[in-house]
Amino acid sequence: KTTLVELGxxxxxxxxxxxxxxxxxxxxxxxxxxxxxxxxxxxxxxxLPVINQVFGTxxxxxxxxxxxxxxxxxxxxxxxLGEVVAVRVPLLHLSNFQINDxxxxxxxxxxxxVLMLPSDSARQWHVHELELxxxxxxxxxxxxSHAVILEESMRARNLLMEQNVAxxxxxxxxxxxxxxxxxxxxxxxxxxxTPMHAIIALSSLLQETELTPEQRLMVETILxxxxxxxxxxxxxxxxxxxxxxxxxxELGTFNLHTLFREVLNLIKPIAVVxxxxxxxxxxxDLPEFVVGDEKRLMQIILNIVxxxxxxxxxxxxxxxxxxxxxxxxxxxFFVVPTGSHFYLRxxxxxxxxxxxxxxxxxxxxxxxxxxxxATRSSGGSGxxxxxxxxxxxxxxxxxxxxxxGLGKGCxxxxxxxLGISERSNESKQSGIPKVPAIPRHSSFTGLxxxxxxxxxxxxxxxxxxxxxxxxxxxxxxxxxxxxxxVSHEHKVVFMDVCLPGVENYQIALRIHEKFTKQxxxxxxxxxxxxxx
Amino acid sequence: MNTTVVAQLQRQFQDYxxxxxxxxxxxxxxxxxxxxxxEGTPDFxxxxxxxxxxxxxxxxxxxSASLERPDNVDFKQVDSGVHQLKGSSSSVGAQRVxxxxxxxxxxxxxxNREGCLRCLQQVDYEYKMLKTKLQDLFNLExxxxxxxxxxxxxxxx
Numbered sequence: 307k308t309t310l311v312e313l314g315x316x317x318x319x320x321x322x323x324x325x326x327x328x329x330x331x332x333x334x335x336x337x338x339x340x341x342x343x344x345x346x347x348x349x350x351x352x353x354l355p356v357i358n359q360v361f362g363t364x365x366x367x368x369x370x371x372x373x374x375x376x377x378x379x380x381x382x383x384x385x386x387l388g389e390v391v392a393v394r395v396p397l398l399h400l401s402n403f404q405i406n407d408x409x410x411x412x413x414x415x416x417x418x419x420v421l422m423l424p425s426d427s428a429r430q431w432h433v434h435e436l437e438l439x440x441x442x443x444x445x446x447x448x449x450x451s452h453a454v455i456l457e458e459s460m461r462a463r464n465l466l467m468e469q470n471v472a473x474x475x476x477x478x479x480x481x482x483x484x485x486x487x488x489x490x491x492x493x494x495x496x497x498x499x500t501p502m503h504a505i506i507a508l509s510s511l512l513q514e515t516e517l518t519p520e521q522r523l524m525v526e527t528i529l530x531x532x533x534x535x536x537x538x539x540x541x542x543x544x545x546x547x548x549x550x551x552x553x554x555x556e557l558g559t560f561n562l563h564t565l566f567r568e569v570l571n572l573i574k575p576i577a578v579v580x581x582x583x584x585x586x587x588x589x590x591d592l593p594e595f596v597v598g599d600e601k602r603l604m605q606i607i608l609n610i611v612x613x614x615x616x617x618x619x620x621x622x623x624x625x626x627x628x629x630x631x632x633x634x635x636x637x638x639f640f641v642v643p644t645g646s647h648f649y650l651r652x653x654x655x656x657x658x659x660x661x662x663x664x665x666x667x668x669x670x671x672x673x674x675x676x677x678x679x680a681t682r683s684s685g686g687s688g689x690x691x692x693x694x695x696x697x698x699x700x701x702x703x704x705x706x707x708x709x710x711g712l713g714k715g716c717x718x719x720x721x722x723x724l725g726i727s728e729r730s731n732e733s734k735q736s737g738i739p740k741v742p743a744i745p746r747h748s749s750f751t752g753l754x755x756x757x758x759x760x761x762x763x764x765x766x767x768x769x770x771x772x773x774x775x776x777x778x779x780x781x782x783x784x785x786x787x788x789x790x791x792v793s794h795e796h797k798v799v800f801m802d803v804c805l806p807g808v809e810n811y812q813i814a815l816r817i818h819e820k821f822t823k824q825x826x827x828x829x830x831x832x833x834x835x836x837x838x
Numbered sequence: 839m840n841t842t843v844v845a846q847l848q849r850q851f852q853d854y855x856x857x858x859x860x861x862x863x864x865x866x867x868x869x870x871x872x873x874x875x876x877e878g879t880p881d882f883x884x885x886x887x888x889x890x891x892x893x894x895x896x897x898x899x900x901x902s903a904s905l906e907r908p909d910n911v912d913f914k915q916v917d918s919g920v921h922q923l924k925g926s927s928s929s930v931g932a933q934r935v936x937x938x939x940x941x942x943x944x945x946x947x948x949x950n951r952e953g954c955l956r957c958l959q960q961v962d963y964e965y966k967m968l969k970t971k972l973q974d975l976f977n978l979e980x981x982x983x984x985x986x987x988x989x990x991x992x993x994x995x
């Protein structure tokens with residue numbers, strides 16, 4: 307605008323006008339006039355010969371004062387119209403213009419600047435004036451471009467601001483939604499769990515009573531279903547908290563070896579029914595006392611081993627635990643055992659139905675069931691592996707499954723990071739290999755007992771068992787010896803009752819008689835019988 | 839300690855012991871027996887098993903003598919011998935031996951000398967077979983221990 311003003315002043319123009327191409331590019335719209343008012347939306351078609359002539363050159367062109375682009379003021383017969391010059395003003399091509407498939411876009415776009423000398427002045431355009439106009443035209447082009455760019459950037463900035471506000475609002479809404487959902491879940495969970503526990507507890511009690519076979523079957527089904535439902539509820543709650551990232555590991559020190567044995571003990575009943583031998587293999591350098599989330603690690607192992615048992619009809623299952631070195635399967639996942647941490651690797655191999663390698667990625671997806679799994683009447687909720695995977699990831703580890711195909715069994719492997727406890731792991735550092743020990747039952751320590759069995763082998767086995775429980779065992783091989791040896795020091799007497807009849811009862815009576823005077827020191831008599 | 843050698847041996851051990859269970863040579867009692875072995879009693883299983891085989895040998899000899907003369911068989915003595923054998927084999931988990939003893943007892947009850955002789959022969963065969971197998975198993979155990987490994991725990995049902 308200033309440019310045109312200055313131009314008008316310098317050249318003492320009557321009028322100075324700027325025509326801009328419309329959005330359609332088919333017309334020129336009068337955008338600015340220096341002195342006269344102009345009607346809004348006053349346009350001329352762009353394809354006028356005079357316009358083409360002006361656009362065709364970068365020079366200022368004299369045009370007729372009567373041409374449409376010059377007719378900006380009311381025509382009055384009195385006036386001798388001054389000379390008019392028009393020059394093209396190149397426009398910066400902006401990609402903001404809407405439609406992208408116009409042929410005109412490849413050509414340059416121009417605006418038209420029209421300059422009119424005062425009427426009745428008999429002035430003529432001089433060459434130097436024309437040169438000036440041409441130079442100014444370029445300046446005007448730049449100025450126009452700047453104006454447009456500025457406008458665009460303002461627009462973009464406003465847009466960004468709006469988007470930021472919208473995003474912030476969306477974020478706050480999402481947070482509110484999550485909070486609401488967590489509250490809902492927490493409350494509903496409690497509300498759902500209470501009746502659930504009541505059902506489970508009372509069904510268990512019902513099982514203990516006298517029931518007809520049909521009734522028993524019904525109660526068992528109720529119990530199984532409610533347990534499954536309870537598991538599902540727990541799983542859903544866990545998973546929702548895991549997805550938020552709001553679940554945190556509960557770290558503590560625990561015995562890793564004991565944990566594995568506990569898992570096996572839990573799985574044993576099912577394995578018994580299915581006649582599946584389970585082998586546990588703990589590496590000798592596996593630390594005993596570690597730091598980590600015991601409950602969740604157990605959940606992972608239980609889930610994996612449980613699946614192995616569940617989906618194997620015959621064969622055997624092997625569970626191996628070792629400290630893993632750096633050559634892990636996944637090259638991106640570089641394992642470096644640092645000073646106070648190590649990576650535990652657990653491999654569970656089963657000889658069950660195996661898995662089609664294409665289905666393996668689906669296994670860890672929530673609720674997804676492959677064809678082969680669905681054909682089994684599995685009681686799985688479908689969430690187990692997904693949750694295990696999340697826990698493993700929380701423990702900075704990795705979990706995957708390998709299978710040679712259908713019918714060839716499969717191996718589930720996972721690594722997790724655990725801390726090494728300061729509690730003594732020295733026994734593992736000695737070179738002496740040890741058979742894993744089952745912790746002794748402390749309530750029998752030092753208990754003096756007497757074992758009477760004629761059969762040497764049985765006697766030795768019974769003694770071994772009692773010694774293992776912590777007792778001090780004396781053995782005798784006949785009834786007479788038993789009577790001789792028994793004393794007030796023996797708290798329990800185990801007697802093999804192999805032959806039915808009066809004999810054993812007599813012995814029991816005679817032991818009883820021996821202690822009539824010291825009734826409070828009478829030993830407990832336990833009959834052992836192997837008669838099946 | 840060569841971990842691959844140990845792993846191989848452990849694998850062998852696992853497979854062997856599982857096969858013994860699956861073929862019926864051993865039952866759950868044997869695995870219970872293995873659990874009783876610890877640092878305080880490292881040779882428990884070997885000792886019990888060895889005692890069992892000695893017992894077998896002695897009892898079989900006695901019973902053989904009793905069954906020798908067809909006209910003067912002391913079935914009571916044979917029965918008592920079988921009873922002992924049945925008890926011992928149950929205690930160590932020698933399933934096949936125990937099963938033969940059950941049939942053996944029947945033959946004694948009905949005083950079937952021919953049947954008894956057959957059972958005696960079968961018991962002899964079974965205990966010797968088991969003895970060889972367990973010897974192999976213990977050898978594998980020793981190899982594992984010498985290579986610095988630990989014996990895998992195997993749960994059988």
